[in-house]
Amino acid sequence: xxxxxxxxxxxxxxxxxxxxxxxxxxxxxxxxxxxxxxxxxxxxxxxxxxxxxxxxxxxxxxxxxxxxxxxxxxxxxxxxxxxxxxxxxxxxxxxxxxxxxxxxxxxxxxxxxxxxxxxxxxxxxxxxxxxxxxxxxxxxxxxxxxxxxxxxxxxxxxxxxxxxxxxxxxxxxxxxxxxxxxxxxxxxxxxxxxxxxxxxxxxxxxxxxxxxxxxxxxxxxxxxxxxxxxxxxxxxxxxxxxxxxxxxxxxxxxxxxxxxxx
Amino acid sequence: xxxxxxxxxxxxxxxxxxxxxxxxxxxxxxxxxxxxxxxxxxxxxxxxxxxxxxxxxxxxxxxxxxxxxxxxxxxxxxxxxxxxxxxxxxxxxxxxxxxxxxxxxxxxxxxxx
Numbered sequence: 340x341x342x343x344x345x346x347x348x349x350x351x352x353x354x355x356x357x358x359x360x361x362x363x364x365x366x367x368x369x370x371x372x373x374x375x376x377x378x379x380x381x382x383x384x385x386x387x388x389x390x391x392x393x394x395x396x397x398x399x400x401x402x403x404x405x406x407x408x409x410x411x412x413x414x415x416x417x418x419x420x421x422x423x424x425x426x427x428x429x430x431x432x433x434x435x436x437x438x439x440x441x442x443x444x445x446x447x448x449x450x451x452x453x454x455x456x457x458x459x460x461x462x463x464x465x466x467x468x469x470x471x472x473x474x475x476x477x478x479x480x481x482x483x484x485x486x487x488x489x490x491x492x493x494x495x496x497x498x499x500x501x502x503x504x505x506x507x508x509x510x511x512x513x514x515x516x517x518x519x520x521x522x523x524x525x526x527x528x529x530x531x532x533x534x535x536x537x538x539x540x541x542x543x544x545x546x547x548x549x550x551x552x553x554x555x556x557x558x559x560x561x562x563x564x565x566x567x568x569x570x571x572x573x574x575x576x577x578x579x580x581x582x583x584x585x586x587x588x589x590x591x592x593x594x595x596x597x598x599x600x601x
Numbered sequence: 602x603x604x605x606x607x608x609x610x611x612x613x614x615x616x617x618x619x620x621x622x623x624x625x626x627x628x629x630x631x632x633x634x635x636x637x638x639x640x641x642x643x644x645x646x647x648x649x650x651x652x653x654x655x656x657x658x659x660x661x662x663x664x665x666x667x668x669x670x671x672x673x674x675x676x677x678x679x680x681x682x683x684x685x686x687x688x689x690x691x692x693x694x695x696x697x698x699x700x701x702x703x704x705x706x707x708x709x710x711x712x713x714x
Binding site: 385390477508509570 | 622628637685710
């Protein structure tokens with residue numbers, strides 16, 4: 340079904356491309372044959388009750404588990420990076436990939452509503468990358484990751500970073516088959532983000548606090564932020580970094596090293 | 602607005618099942634939504650109506666049973682009702698608990714003709 344207007348047309352808005360690939364044009368046109376009247380009203384005291392007890396996200400969760408099995412079999416350590424727009428996800432990836440060069444192979448699935456900009460930045464680091472453009476969609480789902488991973492043909496014994504669409508709400512609900520969700524917050528945001536968006540912090544295992552070089556200039560209390568996040572998720576681990584200046588990046592890359600099974 | 606995706610999943614699931622039952626119309630759909638599932642009920646109702654258009658569920662009613670969140674506190678071994686994602690155990694004020702209910706996101710049943 341179409342993601343834009345909910346009509347019965349197939350959804351053609353999502354595209355998955357490697358840098359340099361042409362975008363196929365998918366015009367969003369609808370030709371609806373309305374063969375049923377729209378003026379009926381349904382009363383609920385008749386008809387047949389069908390009990391199904393089905394998880395609404397069953398299809399997404401099934402494909403996510405299939406992805407997880409694929410990643411485990413190939414020893415691909417997969418991380419789902421989630422944050423607000425502008426927290427520095429792409430810069431973190433650029434620096435991480437550069438510092439892991441010649442040690443661990445990295446691949447990236449970039450999620451954005453539009454543009455190849457992020458994929459082009461990752462491409463410049465030499466890592467394999469595909470860009471998923473979700474069109475109007477506000478999150479990646481497990482099927483997009485399934486297709487993206489196949490297109491990438493990710494190497495065995497590597498790390499796959501999935502950079503989700505910048506959004507602290509919707510991606511929380513969609514399992515992609517990752518080993519961990521990593522939530523990124525930058526100190527230019529409010530330190531009460533974990534209280535404002537508790538679901539995302541409750542489903543993430545790692546919280547990266549980015550742009551710590553700017554702490555002297557902003558009103559962000561790191562300890563308060565941690566305390567708020569722990570209230571939602573007592574087991575969440577913190578890594579404080581400055582992706583642009585390099586502070587704390589070692590802690591992050593050491594954590595990655597320790598998680599990629601030899 | 603993940604509620605649109607959720608609404609489309611619901612319509613997709615019930616239309617497929619209704620088709621297997623040779624139904625020509627879906628009258629209503631019954632859901633169970635946990636209070637901590639991350640779903641805005643108003644938004645879901647709005648999206649459901651749109652997602653039903655041009656399907657046999659067009660105009661179908663949506664009955665939502667919201668489930669209160671319940672947790673088991675691992676520090677004091679007691680069950681309690683959670684009001685929000687960051688409310689502590691009312692007995693010991695700890696956050697060391699396991700959620701028992703409240704994340705539900707399921708279709709219970711639907712009514713067809």
